[in-house]
Amino acid sequence: xxxxxxxxxxxxxxxVAFSTARGLARAVDGVSFSVGPGETLCLVGESGSGKSVxxxxxxxxxxxxxxxxxGGRILxxxxxxxxxxxxxxxxxxxxxxxMVFQEPMTSLNPVFTVGSQVGEVLRLHxxxxxxxxxxxxxxxxxxxxxxxxxSRVDEYPHxxxxxxxxxxxxxxALACRPSLxxxxxxxxxxxxxxxxxILDLLRRIQVERGMSILLITHDLGVVAEMADAVAxxxxxxxxxxxxxxxLFAGPRxxxxxxxxxxxxxxxxKSARLEPIPGAVPGPFEAFPGCRFRPRCPIGxxxxxxxxxxxxxxxxxxxxxxxxxxxx
Amino acid sequence: xxxxxxxPALLRVEGLKTWFPVRRGILAGPAAYVRAVDGVSFSIGPGETLALVGESGCGKTTxxxxxxxxxxxxxxxxLYRDLDLFxxxxxxxxxxxxxxxxxxxxxxxxxxxxxxxxxxVSEGLDVHGIGTRRERRARAAEMLxxxxxxxEHAERRPHEFSGGQRQRIGIARALVLEPEFVVLDxxxxxxxxxxxxxxxxxxxxxxxEMGLSYLFIAHDLALVRHLxxxxxxxxxxxxVEEGPTEAVFAAPAHPYTRALLSAVPVADPAARxxxxxxxxxxxxxxxxxxxxxxxxxxxxxxIERCASDVPPRVRAGASGHAATCFLVPGAGEAPAPDxxxx
Numbered sequence: 274x275x276x277x278x279x280x281x282x283x284x285x286x287x288x289v290a291f292s293t294a295r296g297l298a299r300a301v302d303g304v305s306f307s308v309g310p311g312e313t314l315c316l317v318g319e320s321g322s323g324k325s326v327x328x329x330x331x332x333x334x335x336x337x338x339x340x341x342x343x344g345g346r347i348l349x350x351x352x353x354x355x356x357x358x359x360x361x362x363x364x365x366x367x368x369x370x371x372m373v374f375q376e377p378m379t380s381l382n383p384v385f386t387v388g389s390q391v392g393e394v395l396r397l398h399x400x401x402x403x404x405x406x407x408x409x410x411x412x413x414x415x416x417x418x419x420x421x422x423x424s425r426v427d428e429y430p431h432x433x434x435x436x437x438x439x440x441x442x443x444x445x446a447l448a449c450r451p452s453l454x455x456x457x458x459x460x461x462x463x464x465x466x467x468x469x470x471i472l473d474l475l476r477r478i479q480v481e482r483g484m485s486i487l488l489i490t491h492d493l494g495v496v497a498e499m500a501d502a503v504a505x506x507x508x509x510x511x512x513x514x515x516x517x518x519x520l521f522a523g524p525r526x527x528x529x530x531x532x533x534x535x536x537x538x539x540x541x542k543s544a545r546l547e548p549i550p551g552a553v554p555g556p557f558e559a560f561p562g563c564r565f566r567p568r569c570p571i572g573x574x575x576x577x578x579x580x581x582x583x584x585x586x587x588x589x590x591x592x593x594x595x596x597x598x599x600x
Numbered sequence: 601x602x603x604x605x606x607x608p609a610l611l612r613v614e615g616l617k618t619w620f621p622v623r624r625g626i627l628a629g630p631a632a633y634v635r636a637v638d639g640v641s642f643s644i645g646p647g648e649t650l651a652l653v654g655e656s657g658c659g660k661t662t663x664x665x666x667x668x669x670x671x672x673x674x675x676x677x678x679l680y681r682d683l684d685l686f687x688x689x690x691x692x693x694x695x696x697x698x699x700x701x702x703x704x705x706x707x708x709x710x711x712x713x714x715x716x717x718x719x720x721v722s723e724g725l726d727v728h729g730i731g732t733r734r735e736r737r738a739r740a741a742e743m744l745x746x747x748x749x750x751x752e753h754a755e756r757r758p759h760e761f762s763g764g765q766r767q768r769i770g771i772a773r774a775l776v777l778e779p780e781f782v783v784l785d786x787x788x789x790x791x792x793x794x795x796x797x798x799x800x801x802x803x804x805x806x807x808x809e810m811g812l813s814y815l816f817i818a819h820d821l822a823l824v825r826h827l828x829x830x831x832x833x834x835x836x837x838x839x840v841e842e843g844p845t846e847a848v849f850a851a852p853a854h855p856y857t858r859a860l861l862s863a864v865p866v867a868d869p870a871a872r873x874x875x876x877x878x879x880x881x882x883x884x885x886x887x888x889x890x891x892x893x894x895x896x897x898x899x900x901x902x903i904e905r906c907a908s909d910v911p912p913r914v915r916a917g918a919s920g921h922a923a924t925c926f927l928v929p930g931a932g933e934a935p936a937p938d939x940x941x942x
Binding site: 319320420434436437464465466467468469470472491492493494495496497498500517518521531532533535536537538539540542545546547548549550552553568 | 655656762763764765792793794795796797798800801804819820821822823825826827845846849859860861863864865866867868869870871879881882
């Protein structure tokens with residue numbers, strides 16, 4: 274999926290379901306993608322598309338039960354994470370792959386200072402003694418742009434703004450020098466001005482550390498700011514993937530096209546938006562064929578005959594549609 | 601360019617202040633005040649949409665709620681067709697709420713889960729004693745159709761609906777009373793992006809069909825450009841720039857407006873290199889706003905006096921819209937028509 278040789282992480286045919294009172298909810302249903310070294314892949318989708326479950330699966334953080342990984346492989350630095358014993362997995366988690374979530378307040382423990390929480394990671398994963406851990410925490414806080422880091426390490430999470438808390442989370446993620454950072458909607462809860470700072474920060478540390486980023490977002494603007502490559506998810510599957518410039522220059526899947534068309538633009542006033550009709554399907558809906566068919570402007574009866582084939586459109590551009598641009 | 605000023609306003613907000621007391625103990629008096637809204641003035645004409653934008657905590661939501669008296673204001677006036685809403689008794693205000701409605705952001709928390717959708721939509725008609733029971737039911741059904749739902753939906757409960765459908769129900773509930781003025785408090789920000797456009801189009805259609813005026817509270821500037829006739833930019837409880845949407849977006853005069861606009865991600869990967877630097881830091885606390893211009897600690901172009909003197913409200917550039925800053929490019933001498941401190 275990328276032209277730069279060996280990917281850092283390759284997800285192959287991942288399938289994850291949740292057993293619920295209403296039956297089996299297939300959250301991720303055959304997803305494959307890869308992220309190259311130093312590259313940012315954006316996984317875009319709406320609620321229920323399976324993008325967050327995909328991200329959690331990479332760290333095997335999907336709660337089991339009710340969740341269950343039904344199949345697939347996640348190859349990371351030569352090993353299949355899904356086949357790894359929990360003990361080995363714990364070394365990968367945090368050490369090699371770190372994660373940043375949408376809501377930093379719920380990810381931080383309110384009764385400990387932010388410095389002690391980052392310090393704990395450094396002591397556990399890197400075996401630093403207490404004084405050295407504090408020193409390294411201050412250095413990390415400085416790296417992620419927290420003003421007055423010497424005093425901020427002694428603050429409790431609630432004393433910090435949302436943007437500062439997200440910087441603390443990023444500092445914690447960087448503590449063990451991961452090669453992959455998984456960021457799940459890291460700026461969705463923030464104002465645009467703060468979002469811009471956090472995105473700038475992620476880009477800077479990526480370049481400085483040569484890290485790969487898997488960024489989960491619903492915002493095409495964030496994708497345009499950040500992505501080298503993009504995978505668009507809908508109802509548990511990837512419907513289109515491409516290099517970012519190519520996707521923005523010419524989306525091929527009717528769902529991706531709909532997402533672009535339904536957005537108001539900052540640069541020009543449009544007379545009327547063009548919405549995608551209907552709603553995102555629920556996790557229990559069964560599909561005879563293409564999952565986007567009920568909302569698709571160009572679909573026909575033929576689209577109900579099995580999953581649409583994935584077609585290669587150009588070097589890195591794939592579209593899961595029977596008639597991409599075929600109307 | 602002074603169009604809106606010529607038409608009589610439907611709603612005029614004059615010097616609105618909403619402060620919240622912060623107490624240090626149960627017996628102590630207020631130790632300080634959070635100045636959520638601190639001297640805000642604007643007017644909205646019939647059939648007009650004014651957008652109120654700014655970062656979280658700037659006071660935009662409190663402004664909307666204060667106007668409808670859902671939150672008690674500390675000072676100022678709100679004139680609705682020359683009637684001072686802050687001076688009328690509560691009983692009169694309840695009657696007036698028929699004409700002044702609100703749609704909330706969260707379509708999950710704002711609908712009573714035990715009521716049927718039909719009952720939710722007709723509740724306002726019941727409260728105001730409009731028509732017979734049969735007529736009320738018919739009007740609720742008609743309103744549900746107008747927002748794109750069907751008769752059978754009236755018998756169901758909110759949990760059976762998607763976020764977009766719930767927001768349609770919230771809109772039907774607000775509009776069934778045939779109001780003139782509606783506060784839209786982030787009406788689509790909780791919705792999936794593919795559904796947002798449906799609701800935006802619905803709001804635009806209903807506005808023109810029913811001749812509504814909107815106060816559109818939003819943080820999505822692209823959406824504001826799409827929906828609003830005029831825009832007011834708020835920072836720390838004050839309006840720093842206000843004018844026709846096209847003029848403000850084409851030539852933002854206040855450094856804060858420029859920073860807000862440049863922070864919006866542009867959906868073009870080719871354009872991302874070489875963009876301007878962002879704003880430094882975060883908004884200070886409204887408990888203790890900075891002296892002088894409230895924006896000066898974060899302002900990239902501040903001069904010495906910004907830290908001590910309150911900036912004037914001036915006409916900006918070619919369009920003549922209002923901005924509150926010492927450094928407005930091509931600022932006119934005459935202050936823009938307004939009612940600050942009224």
